[in-house]
Amino acid sequence: MAQQKGIIKLRGKIGDISFYKTQDGHLAREKGGVDGDRIKNDPAFVRTRENGAEFGSSANSGKVLRDALRPMLMSAGDNRVTARLTKIMTQIKNLDSVSVRGGRTVGTAIVNPTAQALLKGFNFNIRAILGAVLFKPYSVDLGTGAITIKGLVPINDIAFPSGATHITIKGAWVQVDFATGIAEVQMSNVSNLPIDAASSNLLLTPAGAPSVGGTNLYMLQIEFFQELNGVQYALKNGAYNALAIVEVS
Structure with a gap:
């Protein structure tokens, strides 16, 4: 693939050359390959x-x-x-x-x-790796899907972006049968905390156990918000939010 330069960027086809735009810029490539x-x-x-x-x-x-x-x-x-x-x-x-x-x-x-x-450890947002956002140990109960975080002090244990005033932390128990393509998700309760020096013990427990069978994936998510006049607003369309698979069984 070749990158287009200059002021005018082309789109479409000219002969065997295709011009198109991607997240990496304006590119061009020649038609080729086997029938x-x-x-x-x-x-x-x-x-x-x-x-x-x-x-x-x-x-x-x-x-x-x-x-x-x-x-x-x-x-x-x-x-x-x-x-x-x-x-x-x-x-x-x-x-x-x-x-x-x-x-x-x-x-x-x-x-x-x-x-x-x-x-295990896969991060769905490469811009916000869970291990670089949360600096407090947590444990996962494989039987209930509950995630426990003891003594969380947000201002010390969370790497928060400028402007953030609150965080929400939640878990999920996902069961996926990769053979059949069937999946079920059970969400936990959501903990909303101000980013301050208060210490909290969190227990994030899914509403129930998934029932499709297959592989168990346990998720942990952290989201950032800014409070203004009593309303919390998401920051940067999730650019700073972390979501990762913290355990697999």
Whole structure:
């Protein structure tokens, strides 16, 4: 891909050159590659078809998780989360040691502890890593999904952006069956705290246990607000908000 320079930026096609805009700027590329029908049918491209099938399956697994978390992602997700999550899902798929090539899936591999470890710690907002926002230890009860944070002093234990006056902290217990593409989310209570020197013991307990089966993901989210005349307003469309998978089972 080539980057367009100059004052006038083109969009569309001129001959075999396509001009388009992305988040990385105005780009141009030449049409190329092998004919699609040949890729679908030529025995010489059997490896390509296998790789394509596995990539599509991995991307779909990432989509299942993102769709389940969409309400949380609306306030704490970056513009590359789709690509980053697909990369993780592809690494997990590669740990499928029982399926034939072209048929390896996240749903089969995720029972592997190494695969689960790849998901643990995933941050959905790369601009606000949970470990760089929250400096207080927490614990997760795998049986109830409850997250406990003891002695949280926001002004000391939270890296807050300029202008923030309050935080909300919440958890979620997500159960995903990657084999069927079914997911269920149970949200916890929400704790809203002023950013001050008061100490609080937080217990974030999901409303219930998900019932779809599959992989258990435990989430923790921190959001920042600015209070003005008694009303709390979100800061920068979630640019500073953290959302991460803190445990997997």
